[in-house]
Amino acid sequence: MSKAVNVELELPSHKGEKSTGRIRKKNEELIINAAKEEFADKGYHGATIDSIARRAGLPRPNVHYYFDNKLQLYAEILSIIIDLWDDALNDLDPAEEPAVALREYIERKMAFSRRYPLDSRIFAKEILSGAPRLETYFQRGYRVWFERKTRVFHEWTEQGKMDAVDPAHLMFLIWSATQHYADFETQINAAMGVSELDDKAFARATETVVTVILKGIGVS
Amino acid sequence: MSKAVNVELELPSHKGEKSTGRIRKKNEELIINAAKEEFADKGYHGATIDSIARRAGLPRPNVHYYFDNKLQLYAEILSIIIDLWDDALNDLDPAEEPAVALREYIERKMAFSRRYPLDSRIFAKEILSGAPRLETYFQRGYRVWFERKTRVFHEWTEQGKMDAVDPAHLMFLIWSATQHYADFETQINAAMGVSELDDKAFARATETVVTVILKGIGVS
DNA sequence: GCAAAAGTTGACACAAATGTCAGATTGTAG
């Protein structure tokens, strides 16, 4: 509670960055990527600036030159992640056929888990901690935003295109199933006896999720 | 890597505890419960012994009297969690009807998420970090253990009692969907616009998960 | 090419957390 800083409050930034030099750009990127690994691995508290600096190949004070402090760097990263997700996962279109739209949506979420596992894990850890640094994000209209996301299920149900399944919980089911492949990768790999899922294995995972969920809500 | 201590190596303990006094028992429990909250909230690194001591209502050196160091305390808790899960979630019985057995299994997992959210979150955070303190757990026969868990799906499929769905990924789907309600509680509550899911809302969640998954694999 | 701006870095001061220890207190077996 004490230091519950919020991304939106602290950082409307990163879109209207003063686009100074290209050195700045290069180094900020270097630092952010290093920080993502570090935060995903160790969490906010466990990550150290020193370790981030080492990963980025820079001396520690140099990191402070670009980012005032750890919290700001972390908040910046959360902000980037949220924007990334918002941009890439546009709404389901009620006009489309559920079988097509939903399959595409799930495939996209799975592709995300595969391409951006670090981002997914950082976000997951934040929520697991009770999202103290995303307070406003989860208050400012999140309920409404979510309601809009799930309204499409309602419409499809009314049009008889799918079973009458609780829209909110269906959405949670989709999110959990797909994000699981990023967040619990360690456990999955151990269970499958591999060091990572190759393309074929991942496609098989995607197909399973799509098949079960589509059939589960009465969509062919 | 450096300090990748493993639960099994460090702590075959906690079952064969030297059951000294009842004072010990009481205080150890006090500390463990306080530590669970702290670890679930802040993660391994973010948790401080001082904070744990305060939650437990004890002076800090007293915590050290019962647990040598933070890692040992954490490992002890991981060990407890794993035992708890193993004990409570026995295998699916191939002889039973899938509709009955699976429904019961999912309901039990959901009940777990509701009753032991802290435990679920601690475990989730550990895996998210790459499970550095569960290395042996995920190596020593985990693959085999998991294979045994999923074999039942194979059998049901062969008996024509359910669709031919990839057993491993079906298991992941069930695990992710059910654990989601413990791990992502913050997000779920925000989405639903409540401070917590009451019994009725949680029952609705359970019913949705059961319904979709059972139907999704062709089980009535 | 040369000032001003941007970037780099070693050294420092400070804060937070860990784990230890010795002496005091409390509980318990006989």
Add this chain to the structure above:
DNA sequence: CTACAATCTGACATTTGTGTCAACTTTTGC
């Protein structure tokens, strides 16, 4: 009720991490 074991706790030493600063170097606009 006494001696021994178990428990408690204030004080300390050490480590680790943060953030600042001033001096130095490089880049850039003109």
